[in-house]
Amino acid sequence: MVKDSGWPVKRRKWNAEMWVGYGFIFPTMAAFLVFSLIPTIGVIILSFFDWNMINTPVFLGFENYIEMFSRSEFWHSLWVTVQYVLYSQVTKIILALSIALALNQKLPGMKLFRIPIIMPWIVMPIAVGIVWKWILSPSTGLLNYYIQQVGLPTVTWFSPGNVLQSIALVDVWQYFGFTTVLFLIGLQGISPMYYEAASIDGANKWRSFWHITLPLLRPTFLFVLVTAVIGSFQVFDIVYATTQGGPGALSKVYYYLIYEKGFQQLQMGYASALSVFLFVVLMIMTMIQLRVFRDNQ
Structure with missing residues (x-):
């Protein structure tokens, strides 16, 4: 009885706390993803191309x-x-x-x-x-x-x-x-x-x-x-x-x-x-x- 009555309640409480925690860190993680991680990866990729912001990028490798x-x-x-x-x-x-x-x-x-x-x-x-x-x-x-x-x-x-x-x-x-x-x-x-x-x-x-x-x-x-x-x-x-x-x-x-x-x-x-x-x-x-x-x- 103790196991059946206590475990589901404890599990529901953990899930609620977990989602609340994710909700608090989501804006920061989203800002980091959009304004830091994705642009950084984009710059690394772009460094292997020739691009003048007008024409199609041309792959150059390490040139x-x-x-x-x-x-x-x-x-x-x-x-x-x-x-x-x-x-x-x-x-x-x-x-x-x-x-x-x-x-x-x-x-x-x-x-x-x-x-x-x-x-x-x-x-x-x-x-x-x-x-x-x-x-x-x-x-x-x-x-x-x-x-x-x-x-x-x-x-x-x-x-x-x-x-x-x-x-x-x-x-x-x-x-x-x-x-x-x-x-x-x-x-x-x-x-x-x-x-x-x-x-x-x-x-x-x-x-x-x-x-x-x-x-x-x-x-x-x-x-x-x-x-x-x-x-x-x-x-x-x-x-x-x-x-x-x-x-x-x-x-x-x-x-x-x-x-x-x-x-x-x-x-x-x-x-x-x-x-x-x-x-x-x-x-x-x-x-x-x-x-x-x-x-x-």
Whole structure:
């Protein structure tokens, strides 16, 4: 009797809960399928074809990839992107960690600075690029105006020698606040008892930072590095709004090359091959970062 009366009820309850659970995750899975998985598979397939978005696609096999690796513009854009990533991410991480350490101090008024530093992050990158193009203008720019007021020589920000650093400056300004908040969350998750024990043992602030703060911030560093590197390799909005790859091709980052080949020259197959290569590179870099941080734990 217990088996007959209890089992069917339990089974009906499990089925109801199961379908409710599927109902909750269905919108997310459908969005992932429609906007991520299917387009990704489509790009991979299209990378083996020649298609100008008008005529019928022509199968080429691996010719797009062979052509990609044989072109100097591919290697140039890749090198430009690597330089940009180094300029922006090293500066951003050092600045964000320094500000997070300051905001983590128990001083009056520190909490008031947390909201302003995150505000640039919520602005559209294309709008940020347009505004900063005006601010960094060599003749009418606001930044050069204030530089002149203090008696310093003006800077041609988008000149061949400064263009990548200037674009990295814009990226750092927009995203350092978000990175700061991430580090601040990580710092607040460290128990004060570690520092109290270190002070009892005679450790100064530098040794406590090196042997306590940095090791316990490793998960935060991992998340920041993975997301920052992926985001930096996909930079496009700021470059498009400020330099459009110029002067010459000195700021033609990898994503701008994809845009140029796909939507200006209508070489969609070749642009897809570029996209697939970037996807593989980012996946490999993410796996390496995960492995390095896991081995150091």
